[in-house]
Every structure is written in C-alpha cells, then in structure tokens.
Amino acid sequence: MNETPNVTLARGDGIGPEITDAVLNILDSAGARLNFEEIQIGETQFLSGHKSGIAPETWETIRKNPVFLKAPITTPLGGGYKSLNVTIRKSLNLFANVRPSRAYAPYVPCQFENMDLVVIRENEEDLYAGIEHQQTAEVTQVLKLITRPGCERIVRYAFEYARAHGRKHVTCMTKNNIMKHTDGLFSKVFHEIAQEYPDIQNDHQIIDIGAARVAAEPHKFDVIVTLNLYGDIISDIASQVTGSVGLAGSANIGEHVSMFEAVHGSAPDIAGKDLANPSGLLLGATQMLVHLGQQDVAQRIENAWLKTLEDGVHTGDLFGAQSTQRVGCKAFAKAIAERLGEEP
Numbered sequence: 357m358n359e360t361p362n363v364t365l366a367r368g369d370g371i372g373p374e375i376t377d378a379v380l381n382i383l384d385s386a387g388a389r390l391n392f393e394e395i396q397i398g399e400t401q402f403l404s405g406h407k408s409g410i411a412p413e414t415w416e417t418i419r420k421n422p423v424f425l426k427a428p429i430t431t432p433l434g435g436g437y438k439s440l441n442v443t444i445r446k447s448l449n450l451f452a453n454v455r456p457s458r459a460y461a462p463y464v465p466c467q468f469e470n471m472d473l474v475v476i477r478e479n480e481e482d483l484y485a486g487i488e489h490q491q492t493a494e495v496t497q498v499l500k501l502i503t504r505p506g507c508e509r510i511v512r513y514a515f516e517y518a519r520a521h522g523r524k525h526v527t528c529m530t531k532n533n534i535m536k537h538t539d540g541l542f543s544k545v546f547h548e549i550a551q552e553y554p555d556i557q558n559d560h561q562i563i564d565i566g567a568a569r570v571a572a573e574p575h576k577f578d579v580i581v582t583l584n585l586y587g588d589i590i591s592d593i594a595s596q597v598t599g600s601v602g603l604a605g606s607a608n609i610g611e612h613v614s615m616f617e618a619v620h621g622s623a624p625d626i627a628g629k630d631l632a633n634p635s636g637l638l639l640g641a642t643q644m645l646v647h648l649g650q651q652d653v654a655q656r657i658e659n660a661w662l663k664t665l666e667d668g669v670h671t672g673d674l675f676g677a678q679s680t681q682r683v684g685c686k687a688f689a690k691a692i693a694e695r696l697g698e699e700p
C-alpha cells in the first residue's frame with residue numbers, strides 16, 4: 357500500500373465546502389497520510405454546460421487515483437440534468453454501497469441503544485440503471501434492470517463483509533412477492549449463496565415490513581443486503597433513527613476506485629450558515645482511511661469524535677437534553693481536533 361496515496365477530492369455543493377473544510381482540518385490534525393487532488397464537479401459544471409455535471413477531462417483524475425472523497429452534490433431539477441452521483445457509481449463500477457448506522461446513545465438521543473446495523477446496497481442496477489423513457493405526453497416508463505452477476509456480486513460481498521467484520525446475520529430485503537422476476541432473482545441468488553456461509557445466519561424479509569422494522573426495532577438487524585432503491589431509502593431511515601441524517605458515512609466500493617461520502621445530500625436549506633454537521637463526511641473519510649490501511653488514524657479520529665459527542669458538544673441537528681454546547685460546523689471540527697489522542 358502506498359505510504360501517501362493520492363485522493364481525488366470534490367468539495368461539492370450546498371454544505372459541501374464547509375463540511376469538507378471541517379473534515380480536512382481533522383484529517384490533517386490527526387496525521388492522515390493523504391495527497392489530495394482537487395476536482396470541480398457538480399453545480400458549477402452543470403451550469404457551465406456539462407449536462408452530466410463533470411467535464412470529460414476530470415474523469416482522468418478520478419480514474420487514476422485509488423480513492424475519491426466526495427462531498428454531496430446538488431442535482432439541478434428538470435432541464436434534462438442527470439444525477440452525477442448515479443453517473444459516477446455506474447462509470448466507476450462502484451457496485452457495493454456500504455452504509456453503517458449505529459446508536460450513540462445516551463450522548464445522542466436514540467431510542468435503541470444497541471442499534472448497530474450496516475445496509476449493503478447494490479449500487480449499479482435496479483431502477484437507477486437510468487433506462488427511462490417518455491412514451492407519450494402522458495405516459496412515462498422506467499426499466500428495472502436486475503442481472504444474476506450483479507446479484508451474485510453484491511450478495512457475496514455482503515456475506516464476506518459480515519465474516520470480515522465479525523457480524524453474525526445477513527437479512528435480504530426484496531419485494532419478491534410482487535416483482536417475481538427481478539426481486540425474485542435477487543432473493544433466489546441470496547438463498548443460494550447463503551448456503552456457502554453456514555457460519556452466518558440469514559433471513560429474507562419483504563421490503564415494506566422490513567423498512568417498518570428498521571424504523572421500529574433497528575437493534576434486531578445486523579447486515580442488510582438489498583436492491584439499489586430500497587437500500588437508498590432504508591439507509592436514510594436507519595441514519596435518521598440514530599439521531600440525524602448528518603451522522604452516517606458511506607463507502608462505494610469498486611474494483612479499481614472506491615468512493616467515500618456522507619449519506620445525506622447538499623442540504624441547500626442550511627448551506628453557508630455554519631450549521632451543518634460534518635460527521636457523515638468525516639465517517640466516510642474514516643472508512644476511506646481503513647480502506648487505505650490507515651486504521652490507526654481512523655481510530656484516533658473516531659475516538660476524538662465520540663469524545664466530542666460524549667462531552668455534549670453538538671451541532672444543531674443533534675441538540676437535545678444531553679447537549680452542553682450548541683456549536684456550528686467549524687467549532688465542532690475544532691472540538692474534535694482538540695480531543696485527538698483522547699479515548700471516549
């Protein structure tokens with residue numbers, strides 16, 4: 357592993373630049389060994405005529421570096437703009453989206469103290485394959501694409517992830533009672549591959565009741581593997597249940613390049629006000645450090661971050677009975693940097 361790997365960096369839109377500054381300050385203070393190469397993507401590029409939100413030459417930088425730290429991007433509404441997030445995931449074959457959500461109770465109020473689940477979302481197929489048509493003025497259509505190789509790759513990844521992280525149970529969620537071919541294939545492959553992992557328990561739940569259970573009893577789940585759209589929705593539910601969507605980071609794993617980000621979006625309603633919680637992008641960055649073999653730095657950052665939460669230093673989205681100080685994005689990052697080297 358390269359001692360100081362190159363990292364593609366995009367500061368993103370909305371709250372992106374402020375949470376990126378906060379995260380870069382913490383990474384620097386913690387002694388992360390990273391060489392950043394910054395790129396411009398998102399709103400500026402959409403508005404300068406690139407309908408996909410990225411200039412063609414920028415791909416070269418993204419493809420040559422092993423990892424990409426990306427702040428959230430705004431997708432302009434209407435006007436034929438494509439989601440750049442979807443384009444990046446598909447173009448780089450980022451097949452697995454790993455989204456952990458755990459409770460930080462009692463420091464961040466959450467009803468479920470033992471909640472600690474990971475959503476593993478298929479990241480390239482399903483309704484996000486981008487095959488959508490306007491058939492007539494009043495009829496639209498989108499194709500749901502599910503392939504056996506795609507199902508096998510994500511399901512195997514989920515079981516391997518469970519094994520590597522000492523997790524005991526993988527739950528598959530689909531709507532195979534209605535979509536018998538597409539979701540049916542995903543659940544069939546899940547049951548086949550589960551046989552190869554007798555050390556890991558498994559079950560299948562219909563996505564609607566599964567999502568309701570993630571909201572009502574999230575502590576009963578361990579690893580959840582599911583299709584692209586369902587995974588997008590239940591991972592937001594799970595992060596909100598832990599206290600805020602601002603608390604979840606995410607890894608998008610590919611064969612050559614992997615991308616790390618927050619689960620949430622660019623939050624235009626609070627952009628530029630120093631109100632954003634940088635934790636999602638920070639936890640994405642710690643996933644990236646682990647991926648790059650810098651577990652020691654990742655652990656130091658996570659400890660300092662937990663200690664900050666324990667001390668009651670909270671951004672507005674987390675503010676509650678356990679808070680001692682309500683701080684903005686910058687002060688929260690400073691509080692974390694000051695606690696580096698401390699144990700939670």
Ligand code: NAD
Pocket residue numbers: 371427428429430431432441601602617618619620621622623624625626631632633634635636673
């Ligand atoms: P959002 O996640 O940006 O915001 C939802 C709500 O959560 C808002 O009230 C926001 O203020 C709050 N919130 C989000 N992140 C927060 C944080 N870090 N700290 C405190 N509060 C936070 O979702 P949205 O409003 O549906 O989307 C806004 C834009 O982001 C859209 O253009 C969407 O396409 C884009 N988006 C981008 C990504 C990405 O780049 N990965 C993901 C989701 C949405």
